Amino acid sequence: MNKSEIEEISxxxxxxxxxxxFSIGQISKNIDQAFSQLTVTANQLSRNIQAALDRSKSNKDG
Structure with missing residues (x-):
């Protein structure tokens, strides 16, 4: 390679x-958003499970 080719590559x-x-920044934002959504989904799932367990317990107690 000559100097001009190296300069062109540079x-x-x-x-x-x-x-x-920019692409790396966008990917990072997308990952952050995905984790946020995943956390919300996990929290909702946890609440749904807890509510189901509470209903099950109250049905047994009743």
Whole structure:
């Protein structure tokens, strides 16, 4: 490789870096959103299970 080819590759890498940074940032946001939704779903599931257990217990007690 000659110097101009190396410089061209270097320029292309520099141009790509902001796009890559944006993509990584977007992926990170998507992961955060997915974990938040998963937490909400898990909490809801936990409440549903607890409510079902409470109903089951009250049916046995009644």
């Amino acid at each position: 320029d292309n890498i520099k141009k790509a870096q902001p796009k890559l940074g």
